[in-house]
Amino acid sequence: xxxxxxxxxxxxxxxGKVQALNGVDLTVNESEIVGLLGDNGAGKSTLIKVxxxxxxxxxxxxxxxxxxxxxxxxTDAINAGIETIYQDSALVTELSIARNLFLGREPEIGxxxxxxxxxxxxxxxxxxxxxxxxxxxxxPPSTPIAALSGGERQAVAIARAMHFESDLIILDEPTNNLGxxxxxxxxxxxxxxxxxxxSCIFIAHNIHHVFQVVDRIIVMRxxxxxxxxxxxxxxTVEAVERVITGMDETV
Amino acid sequence: MKNQxxxxxxxxxxxxxxxxxxxxxxxxxxxxxPRFLSPMxxxxxxxxxxxxxxxxxxxxxxxxAGEFDLSVGSVFGFTPVxxxxxxxxxxxxxxxxxxxxxxxxxxxxxxxxxxxxxLKIPSFLVTLGMLLVxxxxxxxxxxxxxxxxxxxxxxxxxxxxVGDFYIGSFRVYASLFWFVFAALVLWFIxxxxxxxxxxxxxxxxxxxxxxxxVNVNKTKIWLFMLCSSMAALAGVISSIRTSAANPNxxxxxxxxxxAMVVIGGTVLTGGRGTIIxxxxxxxxxxxxxxxxxxVGVPGLAYSxxxxxxILGMMALHSWLERRHNSGT
Ligand SMILES: Nc1ncnc2c1ncn2[C@@H]1O[C@H](COP(=O)(O)OP(=O)(O)OP(=O)(O)O)[C@@H](O)[C@H]1O
Ligand SMILES: [Mg+2]
Numbered sequence: 076x077x078x079x080x081x082x083x084x085x086x087x088x089x090x091g092k093v094q095a096l097n098g099v100d101l102t103v104n105e106s107e108i109v110g111l112l113g114d115n116g117a118g119k120s121t122l123i124k125v126x127x128x129x130x131x132x133x134x135x136x137x138x139x140x141x142x143x144x145x146x147x148x149x150t151d152a153i154n155a156g157i158e159t160i161y162q163d164s165a166l167v168t169e170l171s172i173a174r175n176l177f178l179g180r181e182p183e184i185g186x187x188x189x190x191x192x193x194x195x196x197x198x199x200x201x202x203x204x205x206x207x208x209x210x211x212x213x214x215p216p217s218t219p220i221a222a223l224s225g226g227e228r229q230a231v232a233i234a235r236a237m238h239f240e241s242d243l244i245i246l247d248e249p250t251n252n253l254g255x256x257x258x259x260x261x262x263x264x265x266x267x268x269x270x271x272x273x274s275c276i277f278i279a280h281n282i283h284h285v286f287q288v289v290d291r292i293i294v295m296r297x298x299x300x301x302x303x304x305x306x307x308x309x310x311t312v313e314a315v316e317r318v319i320t321g322m323d324e325t326v
Numbered sequence: 327m328k329n330q331x332x333x334x335x336x337x338x339x340x341x342x343x344x345x346x347x348x349x350x351x352x353x354x355x356x357x358x359x360p361r362f363l364s365p366m367x368x369x370x371x372x373x374x375x376x377x378x379x380x381x382x383x384x385x386x387x388x389x390x391a392g393e394f395d396l397s398v399g400s401v402f403g404f405t406p407v408x409x410x411x412x413x414x415x416x417x418x419x420x421x422x423x424x425x426x427x428x429x430x431x432x433x434x435x436x437x438x439x440x441x442x443x444x445l446k447i448p449s450f451l452v453t454l455g456m457l458l459v460x461x462x463x464x465x466x467x468x469x470x471x472x473x474x475x476x477x478x479x480x481x482x483x484x485x486x487x488v489g490d491f492y493i494g495s496f497r498v499y500a501s502l503f504w505f506v507f508a509a510l511v512l513w514f515i516x517x518x519x520x521x522x523x524x525x526x527x528x529x530x531x532x533x534x535x536x537x538x539x540v541n542v543n544k545t546k547i548w549l550f551m552l553c554s555s556m557a558a559l560a561g562v563i564s565s566i567r568t569s570a571a572n573p574n575x576x577x578x579x580x581x582x583x584x585a586m587v588v589i590g591g592t593v594l595t596g597g598r599g600t601i602i603x604x605x606x607x608x609x610x611x612x613x614x615x616x617x618x619x620x621v622g623v624p625g626l627a628y629s630x631x632x633x634x635x636i637l638g639m640m641a642l643h644s645w646l647e648r649r650h651n652s653g654t
Contacts, residue, residue, distance in 0.1 A: 129537070150539040165537065169530035169597035174523055179538030181520040191518040 077104035079141070080242055080274050081126070081157075086135035088121055095121040097298045099135070103243060108265060108275045110285035110307070112319055113295035119278050122295070123245050126276075127159035128152035139242075158241035160232040160249060166220045173201035173216040176235045204234040208264055226257025233264045237273065244268055245276045250284050262288050282312045282319075294318045302326065340591030340598070343642045344606035347589075347635070351610060355617035362620055365495040371616045372498075373567070376505035377560045378579060379608040382586040383505075383512050384556035386604040388549040389587055390516065392529035392596025393442060393449040395550060397434065397456035398557035398583060402576030404464035405431045405558035406565035410473035420481050424562060431558025432551045434460060439547030457580070464573035473571040488566045501563045508556070513601040525549065529596025585632060586611050589639045610635065 081103040088096040095118050103109050113119050124130045126137065128146035137144055139155045146152050152159070159165070166175050174197070182193040201216035208230045220228060229249050236244045246265070250258045265275055265288045279285050285292065285307070292305035292315060302318055302325050310326050317323040336342055355362040381398050388395055409427035412418045418426065434456060441452040489500045516522040527535035528542045535542050557576075565571040588594055589610055590603030611632060619625050 127537075149537045153537075153539055159537070165534050167527045167530035167534050167597070170523070170526055174526075178523060178527055178535065179540045181523055183520060190520075191514070192520055192523060194518070 077107060079103075080105045080107075080139070082138040082141075083122075083126060084136045084138070086122065086125060086137075087133045088118075088125060088130070089133045095298055096125070096133075099295075099298070099300050101293065101300060101303065103274050103276060105242075105274060106269055106272050107291065108269050108277060108289045110289035110292040111276055111278045111295065112282065112285060112292060112315065114319055116297075117295040118298045119295055120247055123159065123247055123276060123278065126152065127157055127245060129159070153239075153241075156240070156242035157245065158236035158239070158243070159245040159247070160229065160236060161247055165232045166228055168221040169219060171217045171219055172205070172214070172223075172231055173197040175220055175231060176201050176204065176216075176238065180239065200238070204238055205230070208234040208237070208260075208267070224257065226253050226260050229253070229257070229261050230264065233261070233268070237268060237271065241273065243274045243276065245278075247278045248280065249277070250279055250281060258284065282315055286312060296321055338646070340600050340643065340646075341603045341606060343639060343646070344590050344603055344610060347639070348606050348610050348613070351613055351617065355613070355621060358621040362617060366497075367616065367620065369497045371612055372502055374615075375608055375612040376499070376501045377564045377567075378583055378586065378612070379505050379605070380508055380556050380560040380563075381553070381579070382583045382604050382608050383508050383601065384549075384553040385583050386587050386590070386592050386599050386601055387512060387516060387525055388546075388553045389584075389592050389594065390529050390596060390599025391525045391546050391549050392532065393546055393550070394453070394584060394594070395435075395438060395449065395553045395557075396453040396580045397438065397460055398553060399576040399579035400457045400461035400464065401431050401434055401554050401557040402561035402564070402579055403573055404460045404561070406475075406561045406571040406575075407464050407468055407473055407573050409562060410475050410565065410571040411467065414473060420483055424483060427562060428555055428558050432555045435551035435554030436547065438554065439543075439550035442550070443543035443546050453580075461573075461577075468573045470573060472573070475565055475569050475571055484566045487563050499567065501567070504559075504563075509601060509605055516599060516601055521545070526597060526599070529593075530598070582611065582632075585636050589635060591643060 079102055081101075083099060083101045086096050086099040087094070099118070099122055101122070111119050111122070121130070125132045126146065128149045128151045132146070137146055139157070144151065144155045167178065170178070173194070177197050182196050183190050184193045185191050198216045205214060205216065214223070214227070220231065223231065233244065249261050253261065262284060265277060268275055277285060277289055289307060292307060292310075293303045294301050294305070294315065296319070305315060305318075305326050314323070314326040318326055361367060381402070385395065385398065405427040408430060409423045412423040412426060413420050417423075438449070438452055438456055441447050442449045485500070487500060487504070490497055492498070516525060524535065524540045524545050527538075527540055528545050532542045561576060564575065586607040587604050588607070590600060590605070590607030592599040592603060614631050614635065615628055618628060618631060
């Protein structure tokens with residue numbers, strides 16, 4: 076039996092009077108890649124924002140390795156080992172790759188008044204990580220994010236999540252607006268993440284992409300999870316599509 | 327090849343434009359009037375430079391974090407008035423009056439910061455309101471009359487802050503050292519320290535910074551406090567040097583300071599800032615003010631030049647930016 080990493084229990088979220096989540100239960104196991112699917116407005120982003128501490132939950136509980144955690148802020152989530160990667164907002168485009176990788180956790184050298192960031196070490200580790208996540212071109216770690224492509228930015232964000240040993244990496248539509256090669260890159264990173272023992276929640280509208288990397292598919296519709304145990308090996312893209320649109324109740 | 331890439335790297339730096347402008351300015355003024363480079367003129371220029379310069383340095387960090395402060399000019403006027411009133415009325419000895427003035431300056435910054443971060447009101451509106459409140463307080467407190475400052479002649483504190491001495495034929499005020507010191511410290515903070523990374527991230531993408539656990543609000547509040555305290559210190563220094571604490575002094579300084587900072591290459595919308603650029607920007611505007619008088623342009627025309635410099639520099643920065651982004 077796989078060990079449980081995250082359990083969300085009876086999660087409800089209201090935006091004013093709008094109910095975006097009505098009692099969602101969801102679990103993610105260790106080293107498991109979960110695909111979260113659903114039509115526009117199904118509540119996927121809302122659910123992962125709750126899990127990553129970006130928005131307050133209305134009611135419900137979140138357990139990490141069996142221990143209840145109150146996600147009052149993104150810091151709480153990061154401390155609990157949950158890292159979220161959004162398409163654009165995760166990086167500071169003005170800052171270099173290295174400075175972004177270590178933002179909020181800058182290594183320091185020196186002491187007292189002369190304490191400063193260990194920029195050398197930051198650049199060194201950054202170069203290493205860039206190679207690891209497969210940015211093949213020789214991009215120096217001092218390059219500002221503004222000069223990177225969308226896929227390279229994803230790679231930087233993923234590298235950061237992997238470096239800081241996040242247990243769960245959440246990717247909300249990471250392949251949006253990406254070209255063929257860059258999309259392949261992102262999918263490779265996700266596979267790599269599992270290999271090194273990380274779990275992922277992968278949200279995408281392209282079901283083919285999801286099928287290529289995930290172990291299990293969860294489908295949401297109008298604020299609820301309708302199916303949470305689709306095995307992509309024993310299912311088809313068409314069958315999952317029918318569940319998403321509500322034509323079928325299950326595959 | 328190597329030289330070319332070095333030149334390109336130089337060209338890509340935001341400080342490049344301001345540096346060229348400064349050199350051009352010095353060459354033109356010296357060519358027209360060689361007295362421009364006389365020791366006496368240089369020390370005069372530097373004297374005025376540091377007071378606005380201190381504020382500009384702090385403003386650079388604040389603007390890099392994505393905010394700015396319009397109340398610095400009124401704090402510059404108000405805090406020395408407060409200090410000298412306390413001292414003249416024999417409420418406090420000079421040292422404590424000084425500490426009180428700087429402390430009140432910092433508190434003004436704290437209020438600015440709290441309004442901006444907690445109530446999420448744009449800093450333009452918050453600090454505009456604060457400008458009026460502080461200026462009004464200074465005028466009301468003094469009924470509009472300057473406070474005398476000569477009662478403290480020879481006090482160690484005034485000597486420490488603005489005492490003057492000669493190096494050869496250069497007359498140097500101690501405040502020049504405070505400016506250089508502040509520039510070094512703030513350069514270190516912005517570029518080398520963890521806090522500097524947070525400042526840039528707060529201005530560049532506050533949400534991303536927050537998501538990494540950076541306390542954006544706290545960072546901004548500290549910078550508002552730094553900015554106001556610097557304005558208070560600059561005001562006190564100025565009042566000692568000119569032997570007058572005028573409740574109206576500092577009027578319009580906020581715009582000149584912001585102009586110095588953006589001319590230097592710091593971005594008004596935050597994310598990127600340069601202390602070296604600000605030092606250049608400070609010198610550019612101060613030398614311009616001094617130079618045009620020296621070469622015989624009526625001082626009243628000063629604003630025309632400043633405005634043109636701002637517009638020209640902004641055009642240059644945006645051109646360089648686009649060139650850079652298009653990869654050439
Ligand atoms: N800030 C908000 N205020 C009010 N309602 C919101 C807010 N954010 C989302 N909603 C509503 O909550 C519901 C779920 O939205 P959510 O963004 O979670 O959907 P999603 O599954 O991520 O959709 P998409 O695939 O389009 O990204 C929608 O009906 C949406 O209109
Ligand atoms: Mg969404």
